[in-house]
Amino acid sequence: MHIPDGYLGPTTCAASYAVMIPLWAVASRKLAQSLKSRQVPLLALGSAFSFVIMMFNVPIPGGTTGHAVGAVLVAVLLGPWAACVAVSIALIVQALMFGDGGITALGANCLNMAVIMPFVGYGVYRLIAGASPTTSRRRWVGAGAGGYVGLVASAAATGVMFGLQPLLAHDAAGRALYAPYPLSVALPAMLASHLLVFGWVEALATGLVVAYLQRHAPTLIAATKPAVEVQP
Amino acid sequence: MKAHRKLWIGLLVLSVLSPLGLLLPAWLGAGSAWGEWSAEEIKGLIGYVPARMGRLSSLWHAPLPDYAGPGASPLARIAWYAASALVGLGLVVGLSLLLGRWLARNEQSTGVDN
Numbered sequence: 001m002h003i004p005d006g007y008l009g010p011t012t013c014a015a016s017y018a019v020m021i022p023l024w025a026v027a028s029r030k031l032a033q034s035l036k037s038r039q040v041p042l043l044a045l046g047s048a049f050s051f052v053i054m055m056f057n058v059p060i061p062g063g064t065t066g067h068a069v070g071a072v073l074v075a076v077l078l079g080p081w082a083a084c085v086a087v088s089i090a091l092i093v094q095a096l097m098f099g100d101g102g103i104t105a106l107g108a109n110c111l112n113m114a115v116i117m118p119f120v121g122y123g124v125y126r127l128i129a130g131a132s133p134t135t136s137r138r139r140w141v142g143a144g145a146g147g148y149v150g151l152v153a154s155a156a157a158t159g160v161m162f163g164l165q166p167l168l169a170h171d172a173a174g175r176a177l178y179a180p181y182p183l184s185v186a187l188p189a190m191l192a193s194h195l196l197v198f199g200w201v202e203a204l205a206t207g208l209v210v211a212y213l214q215r216h217a218p219t220l221i222a223a224t225k226p227a228v229e230v231q232p
Numbered sequence: 233m234k235a236h237r238k239l240w241i242g243l244l245v246l247s248v249l250s251p252l253g254l255l256l257p258a259w260l261g262a263g264s265a266w267g268e269w270s271a272e273e274i275k276g277l278i279g280y281v282p283a284r285m286g287r288l289s290s291l292w293h294a295p296l297p298d299y300a301g302p303g304a305s306p307l308a309r310i311a312w313y314a315a316s317a318l319v320g321l322g323l324v325v326g327l328s329l330l331l332g333r334w335l336a337r338n339e340q341s342t343g344v345d346n
Binding site: 001002003004005006007009028031032033035036037039040041042043044045046047048049051052053055056057058059060061062063064065066067085086089090092093094095096097098099100102103104158162169171175176177178179180186189190193213216217220 | 235236238239240243246247250252253254256257259260261262263264265266267268274277278280282283284285286287288289291292293294295296297298299313316317319320321323324325327328329331332333335336337338339
């Protein structure tokens, strides 16, 4: 899901940076208000988990590959704005150091994986977990479902970005200048693989870690109670 | 803090196991992720390389492109993949600790703790 350089035209790149820069500013302000010093190692853990889990490419035999992102797990533990920061850091290191995801596409990749994914996934988690106790089954089920829906939403957004490119930029003969496949191909392709396979990988990773933490470090799960998180 | 230590160890174990993310797709004959094809792959798929794609794609040269270093042997590829995971882990942890500490700097002055 890391869009490389060359797949998105200048309009999409500029637009996604224009959306991301204020969002990064808001995320910093939110964390400056709410992040405790003792939570900083957890932020680093979350960012590191996201970085490493993305290296586990899961194959569809004879087909494509994909991976989990871990954004919803961080959102469950520290809230969606912290997840935005943690996953953005992982994506920036991946792009600059390893060429995984483009520099021009960094805004787009952060929008898809560090904003849409944690916010959508966290919403699903809150909906299912509600105000249930930290030991409740609703917590890990909600986290797993959040991971699934969050990753699929992120893949859909990526598919839309790919699919808009031939519309936005083509030569006189109608040949694409950047990503070549139209929306009718790009969106179903991104959706199908993530609905059928990678979403479940994300659900499993997110749900398992939350279930483990419920047993061994329940205070971490308690960090985002509705009462703490909902306030603006 | 005992839980934290276990989680860090878990991450190190995951880093060492990360080459599975390289080997499994190769074993099962899976290709590139959708929309992350090389210029040659794109040419094979649609018959041409989109005109402006190359200009942007050569914009940045990453130090360890695709989590690989020098050496094309399978063993070198595996070793570089795991080494990349550890390097990346170090960078990500360093950056997020720095940023996190800076963001949490006002905690004392507000005096709010829950």
